[in-house]
Amino acid sequence: MNRICDLLHITHPIIQAPMSWLTDAKLVAAVNEAGGLGFLAPHAGQNSNPSSNDEVLSRMRAEIAKVRTLTDKPFGVPVVVSYDLSLMPRMADLLIEEQVPVVLDNGYLDETLYRRFKDAGMTIICRLGNPNLQDAQKAEALGADILVVTGFDEGGTLPQKEVGSFSVLADFVGKVKLPLMLAGGIADADSVRAAMVLGAEGVYVGTAFIATHECRAAQSVKEWLTQASADDLLLYRTEPYYYRSLPTALGKRLHAMSEEGASRAEIAKLMNGGTGMRLGMLEGDFEQGYVSVGTGVSRINRIVSVKELINQLMAAV
Ligand SMILES: Cc1cc2nc3c(=O)[nH]c(=O)nc-3n(C[C@H](O)[C@H](O)[C@H](O)COP(=O)(O)O)c2cc1C
Secondary structure, X not given: OOHHHHHHOXXXXXXXXXXXXXXXXXXXXHHHHOOOEEEOOOOOOOOOOOOOHHHHHHHHHHHHHHHHHHOOOOOEEEOOOOOOHHHHHHHHHHHHHOOOOEEEEOOOOOHHHHHHHHHOOOEEEEEEOOOOHHHHHHHHHHOOOEEEEEOOOOOOOEOOOOOOHHHHHHOOOOOOOOOEEEEOOOOOHHHHHHHXXXXXXXXXXXXXXXOEOOOOOOXXXXXXXXXXXXXXXXXXXXXXXXXXXXOOHHHHHHHHHHHOOOOXXXXXXXXXXXXXXXXXXXXXXXXXXXXXXXXXXXXXXOOEOHHHHHHHHOOOO
16 A cells, blocks of 8 residues: 555655646646646646736635546645745635645744644645755655655755765655655656655656656657756756756856856846746747756656656656
């Protein structure tokens, strides 16, 4: 019996990880129907920046309603959907009102929110952005159901410490009671199998889902992923720690600034919040946008359906 599958009521212990701008109800439903767990993410289903916090919430409420028209299976939504963390309690209200089955805490470990989610009967996934045992034990004590451990191989906002996924996992296996999922660089059957052999009970996958027909990323981004390798990725310092991009014009500038010693704040300013991601990854604007993916990109060779991807990922387990 797999504890992740039991807790999440899914067939395969795979979560389609939240990715800003790139998720929507269609992707989530496709993942659910293929036996994994889909997650909405910030700007789910949107093409423009929100004009207010109220709009962030009303847009998310509408996308949650859409998920329900496409699947009756459980799905997840993060409690952090904006750079403005003061929105978290209002987002928690929304998630509880909408009876969202699974919630993601990005390691903020807020006692009041955990109690409220538990009282509402929700399943809590804690993903520590900076994995460490002390926070893992706190998550366990607060009532998290699943712990996601993230390595430096991941796409999106990178952890503070430059430790690869397989190494970081070793620090948690046997030391926490919670079932562990591994995030970062998992993109094919062999990497899933490796994660499971090393002690993960499931995998939390972002980048590989970008190269699926159902993902709303620009077609040019998907095609680039099938050609690119980890060696192409440009790493740069930013807020809070690091990021990486395929070599778009903006990605090259960000990398050069980092190499030349620009401050994290200056580099973050040029990334322009989530706008650089929207332009690069949703609109395929490789001048003004960046394309953030994990090192697992080396393992992506074809654009496939979500169902094919999940079957491929599970093929060696
Ligand atoms: C383009 C992109 C956007 C992301 N945006 C978010 C986000 O908004 N919130 C979040 O919790 N994680 C975000 N992540 C991180 C993923 O949830 C996940 O941890 C990561 O993709 C796992 O590593 P992998 O990409 O190597 O599979 C993002 C990742 C990518 C690639």
